[in-house]
Amino acid sequence: MIRWFSRRDSAVSVAAVGKALGKETRKGTTVPPTLLRALRRIVGAENLITRPSELIVYECDGYTLEKETPPAVVFPKSTEATAAVVRACREHGVPVLPRGAGTGLAGGATPLHGCVVVSLARMKRILEISPRDRMVHVQAGVLNLELGSVLAGTYWHFAPDPSSQAACTIGGNIATNAGGPHTLKYGVTVNHILGMTWVTGEGEVLEIGPETNSAEFDWIGLLTGSEGTLGIATEAWLRLTPLPIAHRTFRATFDRVEDAGNAVSRIIAAGVIPAAMELLDRGILQALEEAFHFGFPADAEAILVVELDGMPIALDEQEGIVLQLCRDCHAKEILSASSEAERELLWHCRKSAVAAVGRLSPGYFIQDGVVPRSRLPELVRRVASIGRERGVRIVNVAHAGDGNIHPILLFDERKPDEVRRAMEAGRAILQACIELGGSITAEHGVGIEKLPLMTALFSRRDLDAMRRIQRVFDPGRVMTPGKVLPPAESEAFQAAGRD
């Protein structure tokens, strides 16, 4: 989810794209002086930004096609200050947008409608580490990877590992219910949250867990992944997971992407749940080879990176099954990582895949779709077909074991027609995901980018059920407007003849 390319360079080029699409950066509205005074009182002048030159950084996240300059950014350092900021904004009728590191790819952290941005970046204390409870208590601004550093040398880790983990925050992970390669075995963020401190849209503080009981709803399940529209996580109790005793990591090379997709489906159907199962196609492999000289075969159409973890004896059993199934699906070469260093390099390559795309094209757009795992080969075919039909070059990385594909659509931002076709192709891919029984996002969230497709995925009644939740947690509609839920009066349903 990180923007791996230079922010300054990309800001120039992608702004041009936005202009081509008629989506130029909008100047944010101003906020009442009384609100600014209140915010300054709450967080202190040193934790408030209002200068336009400084606000530019906050005009979007990793989805750069829409931008708006916020009127102010505040950096609360405590839950109480965060709640007070929300209350002050609410009293002034000014909307609020929480922000972590801004690494999201769907526009979830892009300010709209004159939002005051509430950055959790200065709430980065690790409050308690308790291996005996298998918990760590952190503030929301702690970086995902920082937890790994702090826990280095112990048996423990925080399992969610989004590709942006070097930069993304725990609060951002909670807001988007972030995933990553190893969610195949270990689950997504919500599976690893035991408690939270939550500021609602009314500025009220809820302490949730870490001890839960039968007299409460599953607040963690409901609020995780709500993309800042139901409130703000300021602290969290995270589950510590034991580090696996051993790994087996290998890569299988295929002549056809569909064969790799079939191998994924058959491995899962055979009852083996690897820790991770990642697919990279020829386009990505070329870019990675240029960047890292890893030694990927130049003629491979796709590789599967499969990681098994657990007890060595179990890995022997599983490896035999996985290798045989890869061979059955016409893998022409299977190589194991011969050392921990080689394994780490392989994962470094995988997690840098999006960064390497910059070598293929100055402009690109990362999509996030998901289908039932057995439909993955069909989705791969349809993505290729969509690219051909629209004249758009598409390269793919996928958390294949989850059926979660990230097609990367390449374009030249100087050519508006190319940009338009790429965006249309992105939507066509998500439409294909829906038709194949899947969803429009597995881990990036809806944000702005996927908002128009919510009416294709859900019925009016389904969305109405979600709106009822929003009414409870944010009756004043101050939290993160313009995201996740399309306006109730959307006519898309009528156009589609659906209820």
Added chain:
Amino acid sequence: MDNDVILETVSPASISEAAEVIAEAAQGRRSVYARGAGTHFEYGCPPSRAGFVLCTDGLQDVADYSYRDLTITVGCGVSLNRLGEILAQQSQFLPIDSIFGGEGTIGGAAAWSPPGPRSYRWGALRDYVLGVRAVDGTGRTFHAGGKVVKNAAGYNLTRLLTGSWGTLALIVEMTLMVRPLHERSRLLSWVVTKRDDLQRLLDCLVTGRSEPSAIEVLAGPRWGRDRFLRVADDPWECRVVTVHEGSAGEVDAFCDELRRELSEAGLKMGEELPADCYASLSNFLADVPKSQSVYELAVRPSRVVAALEQLRSLRPHASLIGHAGLGKIFVFADEDAGVTPEVIVRLRAAMAPLGGHVTVLRYPWDQAWNRSVIWGPHGPASRYMQGLKDQFDPHNILNPGRYVFPP
């Protein structure tokens, strides 16, 4: 069940019929008490308003079983036993415990079920619910989630509804993620008679790398009837049981790792129990007589022993099962003097310094207990719970009186 309150039983044969029934009930302001197999119908508080029982036994369709995707879509009336049989044909299973017995329905478990021993490794049912079709308190049917294992589109209503005691909507159909069935289970057991020994053993089990599926603490006379799990009725005697699941070689390797860790800590390896003993742990509330109260304690896992100490000092003969890795203790068969509201209040006061909670899950319905004694004091979240209740069931017709909401 008080026949003065419940008037009749309705068994819709389809999801659309169920929706019609609820819609008509909403129009007539009649209450609806959903019922699966009735295995835990006596939990919570009694129905507070006249209405009818909606039996889900007509909602047993298996709409889809995509075994290659490890997903299955079933009606809420499917029993856990039947679900297990269907999945076992493809060497798969749903890794939740049938706390009240296998005849219980998946809908009943989704409405509410306490965590089972296996939750330590496998998580709760809500972790396996990928999507639901549900009918709210106005009779409107809606979907939430989907059929994919990762889904970040919109709010996660599946998790909100699962465990909400059927008070927001009736879940009529669910898509579940299932897992490959493990090849082997091993159970290990220790009898412990001293507090410090229990603390050391649990410390070792929870912080080790042997990854048991369950770490259970059993105590009290209820277990005396069980040949393998029996515990003396002594305030400090308890039995610790671990469950290890996986392939044959993997399970043995984990047990070898556990033996090594215990040895390093100066502790002995547990004794092997027959694998079929697990049924008694998994169904731990199945044969608790309906006359007996059941309550739960929730603390951080590191405070389980301290919580047990408080509990045993107040209720020395209570029977219990503690999921030590989760910090949950379920107390039942507390029969020597009967559990009174005063006992719960004292227990809650004793748990407060530990940051613990006490919730009454079942009590004698012929006694009028204060709701705050049963569910605990209202916190700030109560307002949000009520807000959601008002949104999804504006006429308060779904299970009125049964859960935390005012009757």
